[in-house]
Amino acid sequence: MADVDVTAALRRHGLERFADRLDVRRSSAFDVAAGAAPVTWLGEHHRSAPHLIQFSARRFYDGRLELVTRHPRNERADVIDVVAVPDAAVTDGVNQAEVDAVLDLVRRRAADPSDGGIAVVSPFRAQADALEAALLAAYDVDEIERLGLRSGTVHAFQGSEADVVIASLGLVAEDPPSRHRFVTEPNLFNVLVTRARKHLTVVTSLRSPQGLVGDYLGYAARPPAPAQTDPGPAEGWTAALAEELRRLGLPVRPGYPVGRWRVDLCVGEDADAVGVICGVHPNGVAAHVERQRTLLRAGWRLYDVFASRWSDDPIRAALDLAARIARP
The missing domain is CATH 3.40.50.300 (P-loop containing nucleotide triphosphate hydrolases)
Structure with missing residues (x-):
């Protein structure tokens, strides 16, 4: 567009005072938006x-x-x-x-x-x-x-x-x-x-x-490398459940990374792997719900295995979870 056309369009709509930001020949719509509002980083x-x-x-x-x-x-x-x-x-x-x-x-x-x-x-x-x-x-x-x-x-x-x-x-x-x-x-x-x-x-x-x-x-x-898990301190219910699942011959990877979240336990291999949530997210209920939503949208099969349901008995919990995972 010619400068005269830009000027005429701005005048027609009463926008002359915004001429420096609405010069479409030199500033894109993104430039205008970025100059008027903070940028939100999409990190996932x-x-x-x-x-x-x-x-x-x-x-x-x-x-x-x-x-x-x-x-x-x-x-x-x-x-x-x-x-x-x-x-x-x-x-x-x-x-x-x-x-x-x-x-x-x-x-x-x-x-x-x-x-x-x-x-x-x-x-x-x-x-x-x-x-x-x-x-x-x-x-x-x-x-x-x-x-x-x-x-x-x-x-x-x-x-x-x-x-x-x-x-x-x-x-x-x-x-x-x-x-x-x-x-x-x-x-x-x-x-x-x-x-x-x-x-x-x-x-x-x-x-x-x-x-x-x-x-x-x-x-x-180069072939891609597997994800680096970060199990953190091996303690409490999560560690006890992981140990019993391993005793049953199931591969267990604590702290499996998915986006900005960690799956408490990733159990199984390849397409058969499932996510196990061992307790409410340490950052609270809102973070817990958002993690669940994210993992389900990403196609994960999730199982909640909280200590209270099995009276703090990791052996019973592991046996029950193994049976549920094995069902078609």
């Missing part, structure tokens, strides 16, 4: 499996992001693949070898489509357009709807998500520095690698990338 992540978000949590959020999605069923799941495309070139902004590789990946996924859809994304407009044209040529509307197939640039996918994401970097080593800098802009790269809920495949023609891309691909190549 509810979208992706741990492997998909841990890199960003450390690199871009300084460890302030807590993973509500963490559970023994997914904490060690390796859900990032890297497909290397050799001998590629970029012509008119399009890396055709990566387009072909993406089409092949979508064909494989089409045989067993994800319930949450497939997203194909690239940082570059020309690459995204080429990917979209190739997908439209390969699939009719009915098939696109069946697959939940979408494609676009990183900016188009900001705020969106899909179970499966295929990301085409669209770069080659010989590209000018400006194209490499564009991909490694932190906000853009963070969005690129965090749209997936269950699985991400990165398609790249870079042979030995350095910097942010190299760090991420190195991270993707």
